[in-house]
Each structure stands twice: as C-alpha cells, then as structure tokens.
Amino acid sequence: MMSMRKSNGIVNTPMSNRTLSVNKVLKRIWMLLAVLIIFMAVLSSIFRSLTPWAKEYKGEVEHHLSILIGQPVTIQTMETGWHWFQPMLKLNQVTLGDDSKHNFRINKLLVGINLFKSLWSWQIQPGVLYIDDMHLNLREIDNHWAIDGVATDSLNTSDMTPEKTKQILIWLSQQEHLIIKHVTAYFHFSDGGLIPVNVLNISVANRSGHYKFKGEARLEQTNSTDFRLLGDGYFDPEHFEDIEGKFYFSAKNIVPAQWQSLFPKTTEHLEGGKGNIDLWLDMHHGAVSSVQAQVSFKRLAWRLLNNQQSQLIQSFFANLSWKPDNLGWQLHIDPIKLRIGGVTWPENQLLLKYNKEQQSYLLFVKSIIIESLLSNAINWPESIQGLLDMKPQGALKDTQILVTLNNTVSVIPPIPFFGTVANEHSQTQSTTSSATAQNSMDLVQKGEKFSINDYSINYVLTRFEQLGWNAKDNIPQVKNLSGVINWQPDQGRLEFDSENTSIKVKGYPEQTLTLLNGALEWKELSDGLRISMERFVINQPELTLSLQGAVDQVTRHSVGHIRLGLEFAGKNWQQWTVFLPKKYMKPKLYFWLKNDVKRIAEASGKITLNGLAKDFPFDNNTGEFSIESYASGGEIAINSKWQVVKEIDGYIHLKNRNLNIDIVHANFHGVPAKDMHLRIDSIGNNKENLLVNGTIDASVQKMMNYVMASPLRKKLSLLKMLSVKGTALVKLSVQVPLYPENDDVLAKGNVTFKKNTLLVNYELAQFAARNLSGTLMFDEAGVTDSYLFADILGHPMNIKIQSVKLPKPATTIAINGKCSVDSLKNQFKLPLFDLVEGSFNANALLKLSDKPSEADSISFNSTLEGLDVNLPAPLGKKSDTKAPLELNLELKSKKLIRLRGRYDNRLSADLLFKNAKEGYAFNSGQLRLGSENAVNQNLPGLSVVGRLQGFDLQEWKDIFDQFPAAKTNTSMLSNLRIINVTIDKLDFLRQQFNQMVVKAKILPNKDWSFNLQQKNIAADLTYRPLANELSGHVRYLHLDKIDTASDELAETTQLHPDQIPNLNLRIDNLSVGKIQVGDLTLKSQSTAEKWKMEYCQINSPVYQINAQGEWTQKENINQTNLDVKLNITNLAKTLERWNVMPAVHAKKGYMEFHGGWKKGIYQFSLASLKGNMYLQLKNGRITHLSKETEEKLDLGKLLSILSLQTIPRRLQLDFSDLAHQGYSFDIFEGNFVVSKGIMSTQDSYLDGPVAYAGMKGGLDLVKHTYDLNLKISPHITASLPVVATIAGGPVAGVAAWVANKIINQSMQKISGYSYKISGPWNEPVVQQLNIVKKLMKKEAHN
Secondary structure, eight states: OHHHHHHHTOOOHHHHHHHHHHHHHHHHHHHHHHHHHHHHHHHHHHHHHHHHHHHHTHHHHHHHHHHHHTSOEEEEEEEEEEETTEEEEEEEEEEESSOSSSOEEEEEEEEEEOHHHHHHHTSOOEEEEEEEEEEEEEEEETTEEEETTSOHHHHHSTTSOHHHHHHHHHHHHHOSEEEEEEEEEEEEOTTSOEEEEEEEEEEEEEETTEEEEEEEEEEOSSSOEEEEEEEEEEEETTEEEEEEEEEEEEEEEEOGGGGGGGOTTOSEEEEEEEEEEEEEEEEETTEEEEEEEEEEEEEEEEEETTTOOEEEEEEEEEEEEEEEOSSEEEEEEEEEEEEETTEEOOSEEEEEEEETTTTEEEEEEEEEEHHHHSOTTSOOOGGGHHHHHTOOEEEEEEEEEEEEEOTTOOOSOSSOBOHHHHOTTOTTOOSHHHHHHHHHHHHHHTTOOOOGGGEEEEEEEEEEEEEEEOOBTTBOEEEEEEEEEEEETTEEEEEEEEEEEEEEOTTSOOEEEEEEEEEEEEEEETTEEEEEEEEEEEEETTEEEEEEEEEEEEOSSOOOEEEEEEEEEEEOGGGGGGGSOGGGSOHHHHHHHHHHEEEEEEEEEEEEEEEEGGGTTTTTSSSEEEEEEEEEEEEEESSTTSOEEEEEEEEEEEETTEEEEEEEEEESSSOEESEEEEEEOSTTSSOOEEEEEEEEEEEHHHHHHHHHTSGGGTTTGGGGGEEEESEEEEEEEEEEESSTTSOOOEEEEEEEEEEEEEEEEOSSOEEEEEEEEEEEEEETTEEEEEEEEEEETTEEEEEEEEEEOSSSOEEEEEEEEEEEHHHHHHHHOOGGGGGEEEEEEEEEEEEEESSTTSEEEEEEEEOOTTEEEOOOTTTOBOTTSOOOEEEEEEEETTTEEEEEEEETTTEEEEEEEEEETTEEEEEEEEEEESSSOOOOOSOSEEEEEEEESOEEHHHHHHHHTTSOHHHHSOHHHHTEEEEEEEEEEEEETTEEEEEEEEEEEEOTTSOEEEEEEETTEEEEEEEETTTTEEEEEEEEEEEOOOOTTOHHHHHHOOOOGGGSOEEEEEEEEEEETTEEEEEEEEEEEEOSSEEEEEEEEEEOSSEEEEEEEEEEEETTEEEEEEEEEEEESOHHHHHHHTTOOOOEEEEEEEEEEEEEESSOGGGOOTTTOEEEEEEEEEEEEEOOOOHHHHHHHTTTOGGGGGOGGGHHHHHTTOOTTSOSSOEEEEEEEEEEEEETTEEEEEEEEEEOSSEEEEEEEEEETTTTEEEEEEEEEESSTTOHHHHHHHTTOOTTHHHHHHHHHHSOGGGGGTOEEEEEEEEESSSOEEEEEEEEOSOOOGGGGO
C-alpha cells in the first residue's frame, strides 16, 4: 500500500501518526488487563483466606436472617469463594423453621458481589444469587395456602408492610444474576389431591436494569407437562410501574384431567384431552401493550357428575391477540377452529372490545353453532334451563353484543396493569386505566362477586341461519328459520329471509313455508310499544300471505291499536281451518267453520283491520274489520243436516260481524245457481243464520233432491213422493241456522213450472201429471198456495196443493177432473177394471201429514155416472145411473193402512192393512152388505156380514173365473174369519135358495166351521184348509130338479179337480125335486189332476146304491169314469121314492154300470156317455095297463105291455099309462152298451107266462129315436088273436086271451113274430117283418 501511495505521490505522514497512537492505546489496555488479572488473583487468594473467618460469623448471619424473615433460620455451613469473577458467600443446608417434619430447606445458597461495580462505585454491589436444590411443600388449609417451614403469622403481621415488600423486591432485582435450579414443589389440596412440580429452573440476568428471564418446569404426573418462560425487559426497582419488555410462556402436553384437583367443587369431571398453550406478552410503561397466544387441544372431554352427561371436543385451536387502544383494549381471536360433538364449526373469529369511557364491552362472534354450544354437559344456570329444554339449533352469524357495566360496579378488569402491585401509593398514577384497575382490585379484595345485575345489554345484532327449537308450553316448534335481529332495550328490528321453514304449533299440524320473508320493528314509546311491520310475506305451494301495518300502545295487559292490511292468495283453503283459534272463538262457530266449510279451491283478497283490539270486532263501529275476496271451487254445508253446496264461485264481503257473499256460480247438489246472494249477520253471537236469496232456473228434480236432503224434508214431506222432469223457475229466500239446534229454518218462495212431467210415487198410488204448468208458493211450513194444471191419465186436471194447519198440520193435494176406465187400466193394470167401462168425474184428495206419527189419507168420491159396472146384482150398474162411491184411505206411520168405503147403499168396508216385508198385508176388517156402515171390530181377520138381496153363485163364479188364480188368492180373502150373511135370493147350480142364512167362522186350529140354514137345507160343515177337506153333516137337503142334460151349464162352468175339496160328507134326507134319494155318504180325494170318488153310498129302505169313480184332467183333457151298483129290494117303492108310478113291481132288482165320459164330472151328457150296463129284474109284475089294452086282452092278454108306442116310456121306467092290473114276468135281463148317446143291446129279453120277447138294436138317448129289432114268441100255439093283439089287431083278441088261460105252455111252439121299430119315441114306426111258424121248443130260449 505504501508503494501504491508513493507511486501516486501521496504523502503518508498522518497515517503513520495514527498508527503510533493505536499502538499506545493497545499497550495500555494490555497493561490494564494484566493489572486486573493480578488483582483478581490477589482477591481470590484473599477470599479463600477469609473462609475460616466466615465460619465465625455464621451465627450472626443466622440471627440476622431470622429477624428479617421472622422465624428461625439455621445454616449448616458457610464459606466464601469465587463464582467466575465474583466473590461470593456460600450457605449450605439453609433451613427455615424448627419442625423437622415440616420445614423449608435450601441445600445450596450462593450470594455473590459484583467486584467491578463495587470498585467503580466504592460500594458493595450484588452480584449473583444462586439457589440450588430447593424443595417446597404447599398445603391448602382453610381456603389458604401455607408453605412448610414458613410461619404464616410472621408473614401476615403488621411488620410486613408494603415498604418492606418493596425492599425485598428491590433487593432481588438488584441481583446481577438470579439462578434457581433443581426446585421441586408439591401442592397438597385439602381434598387429598397432589400436584408435583419438578425440575423448576429459573435464570434472571440483570444488565443495569435490562433483565433477561428464562425458566422451565415440569409437572410430573401420569403425563408430564412442560412449562417454559422467556423474558427480555427493562425496569427500575424504584419505579417498577415503568417496566418494559417482551415475555413468552408455553405449556406443552397439558392434560386438563390432571388439574381436576384444582377445582374440587366443580360439577364437571374432566375425563380426557391434551393440548398446548403459547403466550407472547409485551409490556410498556408497566402496562401490557399486547398479548399474543395460541391455544390448541385435542379430544378434550368432560362429564357432569349430576346427570352423567358428557361432551367431547375433538379439536380446538385459537389464535388470540390482545392489545389496548386509545378507547380501551380489544381481544381478537382469529382463527378459531373447533370440532365438538362430531360437528365441525366453520373457521371462526371472536372480537371483544372494551371502551373505558363508556365502560362497555363489544363482543363480536363470526359464527356460533347453537346446538354444539348449548351442550347438556355444561351446568347452565337455572334461568336458561327452559331454553335448553327446547334444544335450540341452527347457527348465529356475525353476532354483536354490546354490554355496559353499571356505574357502581366493575368486576371485570378492563386491562391488566402491574404497577399497582409494585407501588400502591405511587403519586404518578395518571391514566384512567390504572385507576380502574386499582378500583377493580379493591373490589376483589372486598369480596365482590359477579352478578347479572352488574351489567346492561345495550344491543344484540346477529344473523341467524336454520334456527330452530322444539316446542315447549305455548312456544311452537320451529325449524330452518333465517334472518337478522337487532335488539335494543327499547327498540329493535327483526328481519326474516327463510326458505323451507317448518313451524309446528301444539294441537295443529306441522307446516312448511317455502318462503318466510319479512321485516318488523318495535319501539318503546310513552304510551306503550309500537310494532311496525314493513313487510311480512309467507309463501307455500298453496298459500301466499302479505302483511303490512302497525300495532300501537302495546302493553303487558293489552294489545292496543291495530292497523293491519293483509293480502292473501291460496288454494285448498279447507286445509287451513285446522288453524282456527279455537280458544278465542265461539265453539259453535269454530266447529261450523272446521266441519262444514268442506273446500275452497282458490281464494284471494285483502283483509283490513283498524281499531283497538279490545273493541274487536267493533260492534259499536269504533273500528274496521273487513275482508274483500273472490273465491272459487267452494264446498260448504249450511250445517251438518244440509247437503254440501259445491262449485261455489263468488265475491266475499265481510265487515265486522256481517258477511255477504255474491255467488256467481254454485251447484246445489246438481242444481246450478248463478244469481244468488248469501248473508250471515252477527257472526260470533252463537245465533248465526244463513240468509239465501236468489233465482234458480234449473232441473226441478235436482232442486227437490237437494231440499229432501235438508231439514226441510220433514215439513215438505210431499216432495219425497214426487219426481219431476224438466226445468222450472224458482224464486227463493231461505234463512237457515248454522247450528241446527238454534232456530227453525225459515223459507219463502215460489216455483213456476214449464210444462213439466210430475210423477207421483206415493206408496199407495202412483200416477203421472204431464204438461204441468202454473205456480206453487211455499214457505218453511209447507205450500201456502198453488194454481196448477196438468194432464193426468190422459185427461186435463186441476191440481191444488196447499199446507193446512188445522186440525193437524198436513199438506193436501186436490185433483179434480174427468177420468176414463181405459186410462185407469193403462195406469194401474188391475183386473178389476175389466169389470167396468166408460168415463166419470172424480174428485181425489191426498192429505199428507207433516209428522210421521200422524196418518196420511187419500179420499176419493164420485157419482160414477157414465160408468158401467159389469157385476151381478146387486152390485152392478149402468152408465146412465148414479151410484155414489166414497173411499177413504189412511196411512198411519207407514205401519197401518185403514181403508173405509161405501158404494151406494149396497156395500161398505172398514179394512186394516199392516206393513210387512213384501208390502202391506191384510190385518183385520169388515165387509158389510147392505145399507148399513161397516165397522172394524179390531179383531184379526176379515168378517163379511149383512144382507144381500140376491146372489147367483154361478154368475159370481163366472166373474171370479175371469181372473187368474194367482190374483184371486188375495191376502184379504186368505184372512177371512167370520161370515154372517143373509141372502134373500141365492142361485146355485140352477138351484134357488131364498132367505139363506150363511154363517161361518174360523176355528182355533185354522179350520172353518159353516152353518147353512134355510127351508131346503140345514147343514153343519167343517173345512180344513191344510187338508183341503170339506166334511160334516147335512141334516136335510131338498134340491129342485137337476137338468143334467143342459149343455149351458157345462159350457159356463170351468172346474179343475183341485178346486173340489176332499169330501167327507153325510147327507140325510136328500131329495131332488120330488125324488126322495135317501141318505148319502160321500168320500173323495182331490189332486191337481184327479178327483177320485173313493166311496159313495146311498141308502134307503128299498134300495142301495154304491158308486166309485174318478175324474182326471191332464193337459186340459178330461175323463170321468164311474162304477155304479144298484140293489133293489122293492122296485115299486123305489119307483115311488123316485116319484114314478110303480107300473112295474119286482121283488128283486140289480143294475151295474161301468163307463164314463170324456169331460169333467160336472159336464155329464148322454151324448158323451160311454160304457156297459147290466140290468136284471126278477119276479115282477107289470101293472096299471091301459083300459083299451085290457079290453083287447080280455084282462089276460098282457103281451100288449110290449106295445111299441110305450117302449121309450118304459125305458124311462114310466108306466103311468098302464092299468092298475098287471102282467107278471119271471125275469127281465139284458146287457147294454152305451156309446155316443146310443144305448144298444144284443141279448135283452123279457120272459113271462105269456110270451118270451127278445130285443136287439139301440135307442138314441139324445135324439129320442128307435132302432130296434123285436122278436116275440107267444107261449099260446097259433094263437091268432093273441098275435093279432100283439100286432095291434082287433077286439077278437079277448077270446084268444080267455083261451090262453086254458092252453098249456106248449102253445109257444106254435108261432113267433119279428118287428122293426124306428122313428121318434113319441111316434114310432112299427113294421112287421115276418111270422115264424116253426115249432119251437121252449128249452131253446132258456
């Protein structure tokens, strides 16, 4: 460098001088160091040499320390030495106290002197203070802590003044270096808990007021916790309040459960968790200027001892920052990371600001998850237990709370301040913070406790999201509520902005609101609270509400003045009736709205409310309550007894208590209505009535159906039997109570018919009224009047319908007009109308009772002029005559029908019918023949009594046979019980019985007993219906002559075998005409196809007849067969009984007949008779010959009995033309075949003493003609006179007859004659065929 400078020509003189100066200084320094080293060596040797000397002063040191501390102090050894460059005094085994078990001991205590400072200031200056191996036992006794070996009393005496305390602190702070090593401390708690602290090391270095701290310790428990402290600061011992510095503290592996013993009275039991704490602290002028901290814990858990509820914090991390500002201080925690109970909180922050002038605290929390915060594992105050029971949930966002301390209390330290501890009486306290801190300390020392009354909340501002809670008492359950609230003591604002909010009010179904948006404010005024609703909107899929308004003068006891406007629109409004405020409504109105308002499909409108709440609903017009709305799709039941009115569209106007509805369209159970007005006055007075006014042009039947489904059906019972086709115009005004038990229904209106068809479906009569026109007026009591015209049964009729009050309430239907039988036939299809023809005027009155207990009635009357009644006398009439007919039918309670009637003076009836399953069945009654009135005796069954002028059984049977059997077997006839009839003239089978008395009655076993009494008959008969048997005894029966050959009888009579009962009869003294038949016994059986005569016997003194037979009927084919046997013991007397002159006498007679006819038994005729007959007479005599014959035969020629002129008469057993004398014969015998009315024979003969006569051929019994061949063989040979006589010859036969008496029997062999006889019976033609002259032997004829 020198060469460079030289080459550059630079002068180097100053530089060399400087170098010389530096060298001189260096030399002095080295000399100074050498001197110091030598000095230190000398001092070291001096202190070492002073060690024996130090022992001599140990006692004085112990005494001085004992006085200073206030309790005994002992030192085992004391010596001197060096610690680095500092001389020191070393005390070993320093002990406080005189109790060997509980004392305080320091194994090594070093006190050094800063030699250099001492030399510099020529005053001993502290150097190092070294404490090594110190053990402390701290015990909790009576809520105070004591250290073993340290007397508590000495520390608390008045000598231990703050000045002495300050001197001790000054002395410690003057130590150049404070070292505390190997310190152990045991904290013994009163409950037996122990916290051992080991490895406590503290190092404090003092460099002229600049202190550096370093400390560490370990908590030796199950899990070790390490503590560390670092510090770097400045302070003056005389002015400790001016401390400056930075400090750091950390605690690693903190296990809170191990600190449980620090809180013996807590109800929370720590069960787990581990964490770390790091703290940075800055001090300025004795005050904390800033604090930074980090706190982290994992799996922190605790459990409540009282209810065993537990809580787990999975993780917690917080970064804290605290610092003062011009207004006070603020604590900022950001971020906060928390996971608790399985819920991860969003990254959070907290800000707490203190304002020293306002004595207020402002708290800001970014996010709070409520359900995690309000854990059951925390012993919350009882005052919020009700809130906890509701299990709040949701989140609070950006929450701000401003709390102001009361003026008289401050228990929360505003900021940490340490100057008050160092110098309580410092005169330099110039800051408000120090004064406040001092005040706080004073309060703490005086035992002041924190109270909720020590602060006031100025405001709360927060956003809430998905807020919810469970129901409790009258508080509803709410879920998913979002919004903002700003609360202040005397005012506030609440805004809602929620979606899908759920609200569940006790006793009502849960509701989910798609949108809940609103803003309301409240403010306390001099006259009460004002609540203003800027907007309040509720939206659901089927409901939107929008509310604006305000409520003033709200107090604890009254709502005040309300001014609200609500707009609404919704669908299916019936679902909201469950939310009606039942508690505040009249029960009847509530149930009507809930049950009878069935449906409102859509409705929109506005509700206005203005007035004092206490005056609602403003009956005195002190306020306004109105609803203006349009609704559609409504379904309302006027009350529970009315049919639902559907499809209601209309305008709703409600003002205070009065409701008006203008119906645009409605459906009254199928009846469309367009112009209707509904009104309800005085709603809420428990007597609400619905007033309905309007005009309806619709189907009459549908209108009637609606009315008949209402309470009016009782009063308008008429309608239940009517059905109407077509439309009509109805003007209606109805007042109906909403609650059926309140009042009666009031109605008024009229119906104008338009050529309608009216069908009357009354239980006893059905008919149609067509082309119905006119007007019908009605009210709630029934039909007030009517003017109706219609075609009934094809004829124009006048109809008048009217309700009457007296004698009993009823509705009458009067019908007047002309009616024809043909129309009646078409309408009623009754066979009875086949018996009448023509047309007639009729008056009918149907009276319908309003009460079911009262009887309905039908009255009918007519003169029947113009009507032919085709019945036998005396009931028949001609059209040009009058026969008044009156009928009255009463229907009692649909259980009984009473029919009373009178037909001229010929017939009356009083009949009772009872309702049965298959309709009305006859019960009891009386039919009376004649002019008197029938009277029902109220005895079961039908009685027929009276007098009948004439009765032709056949004529009535002909009438009866016109009707099918199923229709004649009526209920009434089957209940016939008594007959007591006198018939002036009775015709039966062409028999006439005058003044016949017929009595009959039904027996207990259901059999019938008959008694017939008349001059020609007296009989007691019994009829058994079950066996269909007629039995009994006829004492006598006298019949007129029966014309069995009459075809008229056969044609007009139609019988069937089963129509003849089974017969078991005994008839005494039977006679027919003049014929005395005898006593008849008859038994027969009847079936559907056969009538069988099982036994028939006729007995008389001179003959007996036995007969059997049957009548079969199959497929309308009839066949009658008879077997008859006749035994005669005296032919003459038999003929006398039969009213025949006995021209033939026979001691014995016998006849058999076997045959029948192909018709019914009642249809006998000779033409149809077919069979075989055998006849035999023995030992007979033919008497009563004519005088002419006797002359011809000279009283002995008896062959003239075979005179051809008399053969027909003889066949009829008519011998009246014969003389009294007779002709004897031995036998008459023959077989006859009867067919088609012709009786033919091939072997009939008569044999007697005169001649033998054989007969062949037939007699036509129908045409009364002969077709016979007669052969006569006289027993007198060649007796010409006889032959001549037989042939109708001259008188000469008399001589021949005399000769015949003397001629023997061989005369017959002489000759014979044959004849052909033909022609009518009354004029026969006799033709002689030949004379047989051959001798014939008598034996040949035998």
